[in-house]
Amino acid sequence: xxxxxxxxxxIDVHHHVVSPRYADDSMPIKLPDTExxxxxxDSWHIxxxxxxxxxxxxxxNINRLREVARDCNEFQARMAQDHPARLGxxxxxxxxDVDGALEEISYALDVLRLDGVGLFSSVNDRxxxxxxxxPVFDExxxxxxxVFIHPTHCExxxxxxxxxxxxxxxYVFDTTRAIVNLVFTGTLVRCPNIRFIVAHGGGTVxxxxxxxxxxxxxxxxxxxxxxxxxxxxxxxxxxxxxxxxALRSLQELADPANIxxxxxxxxxxxxxxxxxxxxxxxxxxxxxxxxxxxxxQNALRLFPRFSQAVGDLGTRPQ
Numbered sequence: 001x002x003x004x005x006x007x008x009x010x011i012d013v014h015h016h017v018v019s020p021r022y023a024d025d026s027m028p029i030k031l032p033d034t035e036x037x038x039x040x041x042d043s044w045h046i047x048x049x050x051x052x053x054x055x056x057x058x059x060x061n062i063n064r065l066r067e068v069a070r071d072c073n074e075f076q077a078r079m080a081q082d083h084p085a086r087l088g089x090x091x092x093x094x095x096x097d098v099d100g101a102l103e104e105i106s107y108a109l110d111v112l113r114l115d116g117v118g119l120f121s122s123v124n125d126r127x128x129x130x131x132x133x134x135p136v137f138d139e140x141x142x143x144x145x146x147v148f149i150h151p152t153h154c155e156x157x158x159x160x161x162x163x164x165x166x167x168x169x170x171y172v173f174d175t176t177r178a179i180v181n182l183v184f185t186g187t188l189v190r191c192p193n194i195r196f197i198v199a200h201g202g203g204t205v206x207x208x209x210x211x212x213x214x215x216x217x218x219x220x221x222x223x224x225x226x227x228x229x230x231x232x233x234x235x236x237x238x239x240x241x242x243x244x245x246a247l248r249s250l251q252e253l254a255d256p257a258n259i260x261x262x263x264x265x266x267x268x269x270x271x272x273x274x275x276x277x278x279x280x281x282x283x284x285x286x287x288x289x290x291x292x293x294x295x296x297q298n299a300l301r302l303f304p305r306f307s308q309a310v311g312d313l314g315t316r317p318q
Contacts, residue, residue, distance in 0.1 A: 014262025065094035090118035116146030175203030201241030
């Protein structure tokens with residue numbers, strides 16, 4: 001038996017698509033069509049992927065967000081309908097338009113039957129715990145929705161004179177700020193039924209967890225309670241977070257049952273993705289059962305409709 005045949009088939013919860021209608025020059029790469037994306041999934045041993053939209057789609061269409069969200073969600077729904085064993089999807093919402101977001105939640109989850117909702121860490125410089133977004137989170141809590149939090153595209157403030165590519169620092173810290181704001185505002189405690197998945201291992205949250213918990217009892221955060229239980233209730237996906245530096249910190253915070261596998265395809269690809277996969281496969285912090293849980297079983301609890309599709313993991317998907 002080859003080494004490749006012994007690998008677990010993976011369920012990828014961080015996997016981007018963009019409708020051809022919005023795949024313009026703002027995208028950093030030429031985007032594959034659906035069939036090419038499925039072949040790419042096979043080559044990376046991905047049995048199923050839950051797709052989501054890139055923040056660039058929102059930033060390039062800020063004045064027509066309802067239209068764009070509807071178009072993108074219908075595009076994702078068609079992909080999932082054409083390939084139900086391979087693809088699921090997180091709905092795009094037209095935030096900061098709260099009324100539009102509530103309408104799109106109903107359409108995406110009740111009519112299109114998408115698998116969850118995708119949110120970006122900040123919207124127009126407002127983080128997700130902002131009180132203006134409370135109606136959205138209350139509705140998602142009522143529905144016991146799965147919510148994927150992805151960093152928005154952001155640059156370092158000009159006065160910092162930090163011209164490093166934004167993925168190095170800015171994306172992970174924007175994710176961290178979003179989670180801290182959800183803690184600070186009490187949103188995580190108020191909405192315990194939402195299954196939150198946070199991208200890239202939660203940014204710097206595992207490393208900063210003790211400092212975040214210091215808000216409890218602080219005079220500047222009088223209403224903050226239950227920080228560690230709230231952080232441990234989150235799901236953490238590990239795209240671009242597969243090195244031992246990151247995984248060991250994450251394991252100190254998160255139960256293995258709350259860690260999920262992600263690729264960030266097609267924006268992370270080729271040699272860079274191979275490096276991430278190599279790090280994951282060489283990491284010695286998970287036993288075989290925990291590795292299977294991260295790559296597959298934890299996601300199946302959130303997305304049980306893929307259980308039958310995974311089937312015989314020794315058989316290449318059709």
